[in-house]
Amino acid sequence: MKAIKITFIALFAAIGFSVNAQCDSIATWCGHNMSDEYISDGQMYRALLYHDQVAEFQMTMFGASTYRIAACSGAEDGNLIFRIFDEEKNELFSNADHLNAPYWDFVVGSTVNCTIEAQLDHKKRESGCAVLLVGFKQ
Amino acid sequence: MASPIKRNFLSALAVGTLVFSLASCSETSSDQDGAEVLTDSIPQIKENGDGGLSGSVIKYKGEIFSIPSPIQTALLIRQSKIPYNEALLNPSSNYKGYVNQFQKAMNMGVYGADLAYLSNFDNTSMSIEYFTLVERLADDLGIKNNINPTIISRFHENSEIRDSLYVLNAELYREVNQYLKDNERNEAASLILAGGWIEALHIALDVAKSNEDIRKRIGEQRSALTSLVALLSKYDDPQVNQVRKGLTDVLRIFDSMVYSYAYEAPITDEDEKTTYFNCKSSVEVTDAHVEQIRTKLSEIRTIIIS
Numbered sequence: 384m385k386a387i388k389i390t391f392i393a394l395f396a397a398i399g400f401s402v403n404a405q406c407d408s409i410a411t412w413c414g415h416n417m418s419d420e421y422i423s424d425g426q427m428y429r430a431l432l433y434h435d436q437v438a439e440f441q442m443t444m445f446g447a448s449t450y451r452i453a454a455c456s457g458a459e460d461g462n463l464i465f466r467i468f469d470e471e472k473n474e475l476f477s478n479a480d481h482l483n484a485p486y487w488d489f490v491v492g493s494t495v496n497c498t499i500e501a502q503l504d505h506k507k508r509e510s511g512c513a514v515l516l517v518g519f520k521q
Numbered sequence: 522m523a524s525p526i527k528r529n530f531l532s533a534l535a536v537g538t539l540v541f542s543l544a545s546c547s548e549t550s551s552d553q554d555g556a557e558v559l560t561d562s563i564p565q566i567k568e569n570g571d572g573g574l575s576g577s578v579i580k581y582k583g584e585i586f587s588i589p590s591p592i593q594t595a596l597l598i599r600q601s602k603i604p605y606n607e608a609l610l611n612p613s614s615n616y617k618g619y620v621n622q623f624q625k626a627m628n629m630g631v632y633g634a635d636l637a638y639l640s641n642f643d644n645t646s647m648s649i650e651y652f653t654l655v656e657r658l659a660d661d662l663g664i665k666n667n668i669n670p671t672i673i674s675r676f677h678e679n680s681e682i683r684d685s686l687y688v689l690n691a692e693l694y695r696e697v698n699q700y701l702k703d704n705e706r707n708e709a710a711s712l713i714l715a716g717g718w719i720e721a722l723h724i725a726l727d728v729a730k731s732n733e734d735i736r737k738r739i740g741e742q743r744s745a746l747t748s749l750v751a752l753l754s755k756y757d758d759p760q761v762n763q764v765r766k767g768l769t770d771v772l773r774i775f776d777s778m779v780y781s782y783a784y785e786a787p788i789t790d791e792d793e794k795t796t797y798f799n800c801k802s803s804v805e806v807t808d809a810h811v812e813q814i815r816t817k818l819s820e821i822r823t824i825i826i827s
Contacts, residue, residue: 403703410699422687424590425694426714427702442587443744444798447734469800473784476796481789488795493802494741495782519593521684 406431406512413455413514416486421451421518428515432456432503438513439500446494449520453486454478454501454513460485462508463501465515470496479504586748588714590694591634591721592687594738598724599641601732607647609724610635611826616654618827622662623760626709627825629658630716633694638724640686649680652690659697662709667700668693708761711752715764716825718742718749723822726815729806736811740804743775760824767821774813779805 406429417423430438444450456462461483467476475497478484483504501513611631619625636651656673659665672693679685694713701710722742729736750772753765785799 407699407703419688422590422592423691423695424587425592425691425698425717426587426590427695427699428587429702440587441744441748443589443741445589445593445738445741446802448593469784470782471784475787475798475800476789481791481794484794486794488793490795490797492798493800494804495798495800495802496744517587519590521596521687 406514409455409457409512409514410516412458413453413485413516416453416455416460417451417516417518420520422521424517424519426517428499428501428517430501430513431511432501432513433510434505435502437500437502439498440515442497442499442517444489444491444495444497446491448491450489450491451486451518451520452489452499453516453518455485455516456503456508456511456513462504462511463513463515464504465499465501468498468500470498472498586714586752587745588718588749588752589721589742589745590637590691591630591717592637592640592691594721594725595634595637595641596687597735597738598638598728601728601735603728603732605642605644606727609638609727610651611720613650613654615826616657619658619661622709623712623758624825625658625661626712627716627764629655629662629697630713630718631720631826632658633690633713634717634720634724636690637687637721640683640690643681643683645680648686649677652676652680655693664697664700668696672696708756708758711756712761715749715753718745719764719768719818719822719825722814723818726811726818729811736806737804739811739814740775740778740780740806741802743772743778743780743804746772746775763824764821767817767824771814771817771821774810774817778810 410427410429428438428440430436432438452465452467454463454465463485464477464479464483466474466479467489468474475495476487476489478487481487499515501515503509503511503513611628616628616632619628632651632654636648636655639648639651656665659668669692672689675685676689676693679689694717697713698710701707701713722739725735725739729739746768750765750768753761753768780803782802783800785801787796787798787800789796
């Protein structure tokens with residue numbers, strides 16, 4: 384039993400390491416879309432997605448600010464669809480309307496509480512680590 | 522007792538079953554178990570979607586949280602041109618009293634927010650002192666060796682360039698956030714975020730006395746505070762519980778503010794890859810709100826920095 388336990392632990396650790404390494408390399412790739420004029424919000428938003436799964440998170444976009452959101456999955460642009468909704472579920476943006484653009488800028492006049500959803504474009508990618516980076520302008 | 526051959530067979534069978542299960546997970550839509558197997562630091566499926574994109578919605582153990590960066594608050598304070606006030610900072614001498622993970626992680630967030638505030642002023646020696654405290658706490662938490670060393674060297678090389686300090690501070694905290702999540706140390710990651718948010722609010726409350734923009738920005742933190750309370754509720758630790766209960770009281774004060782929101786269609790400039798959000802929102806923050814939050818937050822901050 385001990386041998387099985389050790390094997391399982393080793394396998395889980397190896398898989399965990401592999402997934403984290405995949406997410407890390409995607410995050411590094413994604414960072415290329417965050418130019419120097421944008422300051423990171425200090426967090427990384429990531430999820431392991433399959434097929435039509437959707438990852439979502441809440442975010443306040445403050446008024447009189449400019450944000451950049453970069454969205455990546457895999458080592459090429461355009462695999463990830465992200466959408467932004469306001470607190471009344473009105474869609475404010477979808478990069479699917481812009482050829483799955485890997486990044487987009489948002490000029491926010493008045494503070495808005497948003498829900499951001501991310502989903503793989505299943506025509507391009509069936510599963511993988513989805514990474515979103517958020518930056519704001521100085 | 523099983524013979525060595527039988528044990529090896531059982532091991533091989535278990536591994537084979539697991540590998541087959543994982544392979545199946547990646548090829549079918551029945552992926553909830555797969556997500557759980559892969560790693561605890563990756564978001565897991567919690568519920569079905571109820572709008573927006575079609576498909577099942579996954580959230581990080583219930584939510585993926587976005588907590589506003591203390592640097593963003595510091596930048597707003599910079600615009601207000603309010604003079605530097607050293608009394609707002611957590612004194613560097615407190616560092617030696619931080620012995621457990623709660624204190625080290627929370628105060629790593631606190632000192633990071635102080636560093637962001639210090640970056641608004643040309644005070645190189647203080648900035649280096651506070652960056653060193655952040656470095657030390659990262660070391661104490663076993664994180665420092667996993668931070669890209671160029672961030673640390675760039676900080677020391679550029680400590681007189683204000684804008685670089687904001688960028689490097691943010692990069693450092695993103696690396697820390699990533700490392701802690703990779704290593705399933707979500708509690709430490711959450712405490713750092715909480716400490717940073719609390720300290721940024723503490724500084725903003727002082728400035729709010731004379732600045733309407735800051736006062737409004739404080740009122741706009743309700744959603745972030747809601748996320749923060751939910752985030753801390755995942756951890757069963759007496760000190761964390763104390764902070765969470767205090768923040769729940771602060772949230773009640775936010776709930777007594779008057780908020781309004783009106784949707785207006787955004788405008789997109791395709792060439793510039795830019796969308797302009799035109800929604801209108803407002804919040805009324807009275808002197809009484811500011812004072813009530815200050816009193817409650819001061820109690821919470823004392824728990825953290827003492």
